[in-house]
Amino acid sequence: MYLKKKKKIRMFITYILLIIALIWTIFPLYWMIKSSFTVDNEMYVARPTLFGFTPTVSHYIELFKEAKFQVNLLNSLIISGITTLIGLGISILGSYSMTRLKYPGRKLFSASVIISYLLPTAVLFIPMYIFVSGLGLGGTKWALLVIYPTFVVPYCCYMLRSYFNSIPYALEEAALIDGATRMQTLRYIVLPIALPGIAVVATFAFTMSWNEYLYAMIMTTSMKQMTATVAISSWKYGDIINWGRILSGCVVASVPVTIIYILAQSLLVSGNTDGSVK
Structure with a gap:
């Protein structure tokens, strides 16, 4: 009886902590979404209400008609999408070579990937700015396509290398014995099995590129070239903050990443190789 009572108390405390979390x-x-639909005279009060508010869509109309936020959203989609594809393409080949091939300097290459992943991106923005300016890309969003892979690729390689190591090599050996090439084993055996890991890496790579702020702020100078994160931060003029536009922009900017996470859910399944090797 005492043990049952103690177990119930523990479960009660656990549920309370989970609810609080x-x-x-x-x-x-909730507050971001609520405030984006709240009229200004109710938003800028000393004690705003927690639930009750007068709904309005004026902030969203202003966001797209006056601020032209759709241009910044398109910039972010282009940069994040291309960066994710570049990062996956390079990291898949690099991670596969680090886990399956034997060649001189493989350990040094693996160590350099980890060091590049751990290196703070903020310490490189000055040489990066000089580099992209030399390419004639200074002040444009295309400079980000040169910069973002420098931290997305090491991350993808670091994550995919661990996932490739978990795939039994016996599957590839059987294909190689049957006459398949390395690229065929990678395409038809490794990639289908590693699809959950690739989906996770692609999701985080897209999110990293979408949320990046420092390089996007430094490299883009005009509003038409800015990404969504930089455009949202530009709506603060000294001590004047347009909270309605900022919060509605945050809501809209969170939609693409949310959709990416939802679409990736179907691929986030582990254990695809269970029973493949006895």
């Missing part, structure tokens, strides 16, 4: 996580999202 859930509220702690959800409340900022």
Whole structure:
């Protein structure tokens, strides 16, 4: 009886802590969405109400008609999408070579990938700016396509290398014995099995590129070249903050990443190789 009572108390405390953690996580999202639909005279008060508010879509109309936020969204989609494809293409080949091939300097190459992944990106923005300016890309969004792979590729390689190591090599050996080439084993055996890991890496690579702020702020100078994150931060003029436009922009900017996560859910399944090797 005592043990059952003790177990119930532990479960009660656990549920209470989980509820608190859930509220702690959800409340900022709720407040962002609520405020984006709240009229200005209710938003800029000393004690705003928690639930009651007068709904309006004027902030979203202003966001797209006056601020032309769709241009910045398109810039972010182009840069993040291309960067993710470049990062995956390079990292898949690099991770496969580090885990399956034997060649001089493989350990040095693996160590350099880890060092590049751990190196703070902020310390490189001055040489990066000089480099992209020399290429004639200074002040444009295309400079980000040169910069973003420098930290996305090491991350993807670091993650995919661990995932490739978990795939039994016996599957590839059987294909190689049957006459398949390395590229064929990679395409028809390794990639289908590693699809959940690739989906995870692609999702985080896209998110890293989408949320990046420092390089995007330094490299883009005009509003038409800015990404969504930089455009949102530009709506603060000294001590005047247009919270309606900022919060509505944050809501809209969070939609593409949310869609990416939802689409990737179907691929986030582990254990595809269970029973393949006895």
